[in-house]
Amino acid sequence: MIKDTTKHPCFNKETAGSCGRVHLPVAPKCNIQCNYCNRKYDCVNESRPGVTSGVLKPFQAAEYMDKVLEKEPRITVAGIAGPGDPFANPAETLETMRLLNERHPHLLFCLSSNGMxxxxxxxxxxxxxxxxVTITISAVDPAIGAKIYSWVKDGNVVYRGEKGAEILLDRQLKAIKGLKERGITVKINSIVIPGINDEHIVEVAKVCSALGADIQNMIPLKPTADTPFAGIPEPGRETVLPLRKEAEGFIEQMTHCKRCRADAVGLLGDDQSVALCGTLRACSK
Ligand code: SF4
Ligand code: SF4
Known part of the structure; x- marks a missing residue:
């Protein structure tokens, strides 16, 4: 089936007012630990990546998708963005995509991963x-990566410090290349962390663009309780806008990200994850 790939509201701002997305929370585990991430909260009042009202098994996600489409027919994209990482849960991720392909082949499919x-x-x-596919890359120098990731897990082996950051970076860069070889549109999410990578993030843009990445999404750090970065202030527009300006010389910049939950649903500007949390919870039982 030929699909209109412009109908992804995150990759095309022009469609954000008419096309919606759903994140199916089927991937609870993660294979790295970012120093800004806390997925312990299960709260309908919080809106940020890693938060969800529940975790679904693939068959439950397919049922939930049916219900979501009845309530919000403007959905054009079904994606998996956690609450952990899709490829720390590959069986669940691929089975969900397979079911969606069977039941809703007209939708665009999207995955967001750390690349590990x-x-x-x-x-x-x-x-x-x-x-x-979105790959989150916030550093292309292992010395800086070592400040962002507390550990990286490869199979049963846990790596810390620069070694871990180096392994992760190698996989991330290979992922961009491999995805582009397969004709997939690639977005790079880069978390802007003051004092850690803000002076390095344009270098991330340069390196990823040289490998063929299509667009970069600089996301200001959202300081989260009980994380090593809880005390770092959220960078404002005065920090992020000049970085985007400089980086857009290398790669297109996304400017309308809403830092969505792992169970986001609806238009970017009209999220219904809280309204639909009862439906999600019912499907997860
Ligand atoms: Fe959290 Fe995502 Fe980092 Fe995993 S990759 S620790 S889910 S932010
Ligand atoms: Fe789109 Fe940003 Fe929301 Fe991801 S977090 S679905 S890129 S708006």
Missing amino acids: GILPYLDDIAELGVSH
């Missing part, structure tokens, strides 16, 4: 018709 575990699944991703 994605490489063995690049062919599956392409075969399942995933058209958009």
Whole structure:
């Protein structure tokens, strides 16, 4: 089926007012630990990545998708963005995509990953018709990466410090290349962390663009309680806008990100995850 890939509201700002997305929370585990991430909250009142009202099994996600489309027919994209990482939960991720392909082949499919575990699944991703993938890359220097990630897990081995950051970076850069070779649109999410990577983030843009990435989304850090970065202030427009300006010389910049929950649903400007949390919870039982 030929799909209109412009109908992704995150990759095309022009469609954000008419096309919606749903994040299916089927991926609870993660294979790295970012120093800004806390997924312990399960709260309908909080809106940020990693938060969800529940976790679904693939068959439950397919049922939930049916219900969501009845209530919000403007959805054009179904994606997986956690609450952990899709490729720390590859069986659940691929099975969900397979079911969606069967039941809703007209939708665009999207995945958002840290890139650590994605490489063995690049062919599956392409075969399942995933058209958009986001890789979160906030450093292209392991010395800076070591400040952002407290550990990285490869199989059963946990790496810390620069070694961990180096392994992760190697996978991330290979992922961009491999995804582009398969014709997939690639977005780079880069978290802007004052004092840690703000002076380095344009370098991230340069390196990722050289490998073929299509667009970068600089996301200001949202300081979260009980994390090592809880005390770092959220960077304001005066920090982020000049960085975007400089980076847009290398790669297109996304400017309308809403830092969505792992169970986000609806238009970017009209999120209904709280309104639909009862539906999600009912499907998760
Ligand atoms: Fe949290 Fe995502 Fe980082 Fe995993 S990759 S620790 S889910 S922010
Ligand atoms: Fe789109 Fe940003 Fe929300 Fe992801 S977090 S779905 S990129 S608006």
